[in-house]
Amino acid sequence: MLLDGHDPHALRQAAQALAAGELVALPTETVYGLGARADEDAAVAKIFAAKGRPSDHPLIVHVLDMADAQAFCRELPPVALRLMQAFWPGPLTVIVPRAPGMAAAAAGGQDSVGLRCPAHPVARALLSEARSLGVLGVAAPSANRFGKVSPTRAEHVRSEFGPELLILDGGACAVGIESSIVDCSRGHPVLLRPGILTPAQIEAAAGEPLRARDGGTPRASGTLAAHYAPQARVALLPSELLKSRLSQAAQWPDGLAVYSRTLSPAAGITQWRVMPDDAVAAAFELFAVLRELDAGGAREIWIEMPPTDSAWDGVQDRLSRAAAAFAAGGESDPV
Secondary structure, three states, X not given: OEEEOOOHHHHHHHHHHHHOOOOEEEOOOOXXXXXXXXXXXXXXXXXXXXXXXXXXXXXXXXXXXXXXXXXXXXXXXHHHHHHHHHHOOOOEEEEEEEOOOOOXXXXXXXXXXXXXXXXXXXXXXXXXXXXXXXXXXXXXXXXXXXXXXXXXXXXXXXHHHOOOOEEEEOOOOOOOOOOEEEEOOOOOOEEEEOOOOOHHHHHHHHOXXXXXXXXXXXXXXXXXOOOOEOOOEEEEEOHHHHHHXXXXXXXXXXXXEEEEOOOOOOXXXXXXXXXXXXXXXXXXXXXXXXXXXXXXXXXXXXXEOOOOOHHHHHHHHHHHHHHHOOOOOOOOOOO
């Protein structure tokens, strides 16, 4: 069921569904999420079942403000508070020690929990309406089958789950890739997943450098080696290698599509998309382009590697994970 996310009646209906333990797809500024009330393990279990996601792979809990975030925290580390004050509402998730008895299923059984305060007006209106019904937080991973391309439009969600799911339509997501995730639960901030925020921005707000990830960091959403994969095989290629392969038309695979930033479209390739030069613009369209190429019948997608500038880290991360299942030249398990 596709509802107008700006309609107060639709928002009330969606909030009532969340309060009753049902699933609701909602827009955020990053991607669309598949939501359930975070304080009821039975409701959260429906997310794992619908996505085909392992139950020990944690979800992010979305809250309206820092006051609601406190309900899920055993303690709030000072660095987490600084980051929340700097970037909330916005595309940043902080991992903090979890309050006993709260969101155990959403946390994948860990003693930490990922919290985010979204900026999208529809998400905020829904969280506000749900809070009036006793829902303090909504667990919401991306609204797609596990390991596949994240949705940035309501129709993407409907194509994944069909007309039975209640979907709030809030238009195209402004950011287009998932939030940055910073672990604040181990004494020093650790970047677990890059997003649209650069490491320099995060470090400036944190007041200290980001540490390297190690074995002590918790599991987090969207950090598997292979993830965000379209149906087509993905090859992520340096510019010169892509140019060389394109010069050998006789060796092009059937159903070839290309997503390139610096090369001119080659005659004979029916699906060629130009990647923007700007990292923010590329992030905005990335998942929609992958879905579009899939829908157009692509069997293999050759993608030009983005620049190494840190502004591109989030795009590079998503493309690397999308290509990881096929990096050895043969298809592997995308989860």
